[in-house]
Amino acid sequence: MKITRVSAIVLRLPQVTAACDGTQDTCLIKIETDEGHTGWGEVDSCPTVVKAIVEAPLSHQICNGIANALAGADPLALDSCMHRMQSAANYYGRTAAGAHAMAGVNIALWDIAGKACGRPVYQLLGGPHKTRFRAYCSILFGDTPAETYERGRRFADLGFTAVKFGWGPMGQSEANDIALVREARRGVGDQVDVLIDAGQVWDWKTALKRAHQFTEFRPFWLEEPLHPEDVAGYARLCAASPLPIATGEAEARFPDFERLLVEGGLDWVQPDPGRCGISTMVEVARLAHRLHRKVVNHSFKSGITIAASLHGLAAAPHGEVFEYCMADSPLRHDLTVEKFPVVDGYVHLPEGPGLGVTIREETIQKYRVA
Numbered sequence: 001m002k003i004t005r006v007s008a009i010v011l012r013l014p015q016v017t018a019a020c021d022g023t024q025d026t027c028l029i030k031i032e033t034d035e036g037h038t039g040w041g042e043v044d045s046c047p048t049v050v051k052a053i054v055e056a057p058l059s060h061q062i063c064n065g066i067a068n069a070l071a072g073a074d075p076l077a078l079d080s081c082m083h084r085m086q087s088a089a090n091y092y093g094r095t096a097a098g099a100h101a102m103a104g105v106n107i108a109l110w111d112i113a114g115k116a117c118g119r120p121v122y123q124l125l126g127g128p129h130k131t132r133f134r135a136y137c138s139i140l141f142g143d144t145p146a147e148t149y150e151r152g153r154r155f156a157d158l159g160f161t162a163v164k165f166g167w168g169p170m171g172q173s174e175a176n177d178i179a180l181v182r183e184a185r186r187g188v189g190d191q192v193d194v195l196i197d198a199g200q201v202w203d204w205k206t207a208l209k210r211a212h213q214f215t216e217f218r219p220f221w222l223e224e225p226l227h228p229e230d231v232a233g234y235a236r237l238c239a240a241s242p243l244p245i246a247t248g249e250a251e252a253r254f255p256d257f258e259r260l261l262v263e264g265g266l267d268w269v270q271p272d273p274g275r276c277g278i279s280t281m282v283e284v285a286r287l288a289h290r291l292h293r294k295v296v297n298h299s300f301k302s303g304i305t306i307a308a309s310l311h312g313l314a315a316a317p318h319g320e321v322f323e324y325c326m327a328d329s330p331l332r333h334d335l336t337v338e339k340f341p342v343v344d345g346y347v348h349l350p351e352g353p354g355l356g357v358t359i360r361e362e363t364i365q366k367y368r369v370a
């Protein structure tokens, strides 16, 4: 089999705000082959930058676009394809958006591999260890503690057993930070777990103080309290925090996850397949298992990313909970025919070949801008 085309498709809602909500736009990766199999991936990054990286023309030997790097390659030689891209993007794309673009390609290549042999991706990865995961509802904080309370009530009523609140006004003041978590807990009630995603707002000493202040509201974890580069801060925080600490969504390369786990001492690591690819997600999950730490997906995109996350998590021996984005956007809910319903608080693995998703072309046509 040979790759005949790699496309990057940018989708965008008519109105995009400054809210920390990744469902307002997206970049899809579509890989076509000479045997009729088409693979789909999705990237959680800056969509137009990713498209430029995919489509970049040849500049010289180690500065080429990703589509050029994959022209004519065998998509089933998946690891070889990853190396071709890394060589082509050697000094402009090793990190950040370059790695994100390759992550989207990695998802699409796994989709092709599964379709070519008629099996779901999780089987090719050696799974499943589990066929369903406890879904936590992932939303943003309200603009105020009172709005956060209302959101908690609304989403706990949808049948989730855990609700995560993220970003928004966290970090503005000590009193407001505490009020946000108090109202989040009050909103979801005593029977539902509450998860707090701070959104990179503190230094480690402030984060440790907040962890103690939040303890009475019994958060399941405290997520991404520090800047992603502050591994030394994570090490000090994790060693002393009364709450489990989660982070990792900002990383794309295995060594960076490894550093966070080994040096940072994380309790939960959160790979996003739309930033690190399914292959690295599984590698990270298995490292976490070896280190007796926990793994959970990060996903704030469409059904493509949800499916990729489910397959990756099912290949980990200790997958347990699942980030289930409930942002109210058609780019979250209408891009795949499959809706991944949460039943009794659980989301189930897709069973079709490849990722097990069917793309809704009409949604692409409606929101495509590049």
Ligand SMILES: [Mg+2]
Binding pocket: 166, 197, 223, 224, 249
């Ligand atoms: Mg987060």
